[in-house]
Amino acid sequence: MSSLLTRLLGILASLGASVRRTVRAGLRSGALVTARVKGAVRERAFPLRVRHVSGPQGVDAGPDEAVVVCLVRDGVEYLDGFFAHYRELGVRHVVLLDNGSTDGTVERASREPGVTVLQTAAPYKHYKVITKRYLVERFGRGCWVLCADIDELFDYPRRAAVPLRSFLRYLHRHRYTAVVAHLLDMFPSGPVCAGHWRDDHRFYDLSAVSTQPYREKYGTRNEASNDRIDVLYGGVREARFGVRPMLTKHPLQFPSASVRYVNSHNVEGARVADVSGVLLHFKYASGFPEYARRIVSERSFYNGSAEYEAYLDAITDDSSFELYTERARELLAVDQLLSEGLVAESEEYRTFASGRSEGGRHTTRLGDPTSSQAAQTPSARPASGGRMTQ
Numbered sequence: 001m002s003s004l005l006t007r008l009l010g011i012l013a014s015l016g017a018s019v020r021r022t023v024r025a026g027l028r029s030g031a032l033v034t035a036r037v038k039g040a041v042r043e044r045a046f047p048l049r050v051r052h053v054s055g056p057q058g059v060d061a062g063p064d065e066a067v068v069v070c071l072v073r074d075g076v077e078y079l080d081g082f083f084a085h086y087r088e089l090g091v092r093h094v095v096l097l098d099n100g101s102t103d104g105t106v107e108r109a110s111r112e113p114g115v116t117v118l119q120t121a122a123p124y125k126h127y128k129v130i131t132k133r134y135l136v137e138r139f140g141r142g143c144w145v146l147c148a149d150i151d152e153l154f155d156y157p158r159r160a161a162v163p164l165r166s167f168l169r170y171l172h173r174h175r176y177t178a179v180v181a182h183l184l185d186m187f188p189s190g191p192v193c194a195g196h197w198r199d200d201h202r203f204y205d206l207s208a209v210s211t212q213p214y215r216e217k218y219g220t221r222n223e224a225s226n227d228r229i230d231v232l233y234g235g236v237r238e239a240r241f242g243v244r245p246m247l248t249k250h251p252l253q254f255p256s257a258s259v260r261y262v263n264s265h266n267v268e269g270a271r272v273a274d275v276s277g278v279l280l281h282f283k284y285a286s287g288f289p290e291y292a293r294r295i296v297s298e299r300s301f302y303n304g305s306a307e308y309e310a311y312l313d314a315i316t317d318d319s320s321f322e323l324y325t326e327r328a329r330e331l332l333a334v335d336q337l338l339s340e341g342l343v344a345e346s347e348e349y350r351t352f353a354s355g356r357s358e359g360g361r362h363t364t365r366l367g368d369p370t371s372s373q374a375a376q377t378p379s380a381r382p383a384s385g386g387r388m389t390q
Contacts, residue, residue: 043130046122050097050134053106055116061143064168065092066252068146069135072096073124074103075150077285081198083112085153090164091146095139097131099124125300133261140255144168147251147261148279151197154181154251155334156277157345158353170352171273176225177259178270179252180214181277182232182342183245186331187284187323192315197285203328206340208239209247214272222267226274228344236323241310251279274346278337284323289315 059067068091075082086094095116098106109117120131136145148154156167156179171179186201188194195201211230218224218231232247250267253259260268292315295301295308315321337343345353 039130042122042126043133046120046127046130046134049120049122051119053098053117053119054110055095055114056093057116059093059095059116059139059143061092063143063172063254064165066144066146066164066168067092067139068094068148069132069139070094070096070148070150071099071128071131071135072101072105072150073099074101074105074287074291076101076103076105076108077287078150078197078282079105079108079112081282082150082153083115086146087114089154089159092143093139095135097135099131123300125298128300129263132264136253136255136261140253142256144171144252144254147253147264149264151282151285152183152251153280153282154277155280156181157275157335157338157343158350159334161353161356166356170349172254174225174274176271176273177254177257178222178250178267179273179275179277180229181249181251181279183235183247183249183279183281184331184337184342185236185281185283185323187236187328189324189328190322191320192284192323193286193288197282201282201284202330203324204331205236205239205323205325205328206342207327209233209235209342222270222272224272226272226276226344226346228346229272229274229276232342240323241307241314243307243310245307249279252277275349276343276345278334278343280331 061067068086070082083094093114093116094112095118096105096109097118097120098109099120099122106117106119109115120127122131124131132147136147139145146154156162159167162170171177184204186197187203188200189203210233212233213227214222214224214229214231215227230248234244235247238244246265249265250270250272253261253267253270255261257271259270262268289312292308292312295305296312299305301308331337334343338345
């Protein structure tokens, strides 16, 4: 009898544990459903939280034109360089959605021609994806959208021979609907936040960049067109701050072709181009320490802003903290990144660019890939899954 009683008690105990697990799973599932419902409601209602400040409310752009969209907060330090770069790149229009700036960003941007300024008070913590998806979908009707942060300057290989309109026509002709670009953290030769971000932050370091095959990361969510394009992680931030950010984004996309913006790094349903670009990332402007302190206090970024705690700890502990080491290189031309493996191109794109250059349409510009240092940069293409070395 005691043996039977023991077995019955064991069965009851196991059933209790099973029931408890079922209840906990149900609660988690319910919480997930609730979060998704809240997210859907926020997204549907978000346009009502956007106020037009200045500039055109709509942009008439075609399939060989690009509109830059940017969510910004207290970015006045970057505005002049940001506008100058994208104007020189040849974009059709710039749209800024301000999210609570107090440094004069809105007033300064509103005076700029070819710029639309919008505002929202929606809290970034809950709306960081919704805001950017709204911009992409609203301004990506029949044209390309370049979604960039205020400290990111997009560029691509062989631009001296292939101006933006020609580049977009190449993409359109091959039915590509998104372009991968990798963040390249730029820094000065002295203390990390010293000097002017555009003039003095000319150096980069690829020695700690790790790679993952694109198809391994995205599977069938996107169609890859070039096996030399990888997903990148880490870099100088991993080496010096101990964090491991994802460095790959899909900033240039054609939303009308059923591409879905997922978040700042990811899209779904894209046919990814056979040429990748770069996002020159000027994170460490003079106002960065104050910005990082605010992000840490608000806990509004991924994982409770833990990444920014690491930045702040390093910079606060050592006022002379540098990212510059003997492994750093100066960026003179985007095309030097081809031989170093950060950006990639197909033979077809290279032939296309060469044909335009030989046809007399080559123009010289700042950072021209014909510079002697770019031509002499040694090849260092990393193996997938390995380390990118110089």
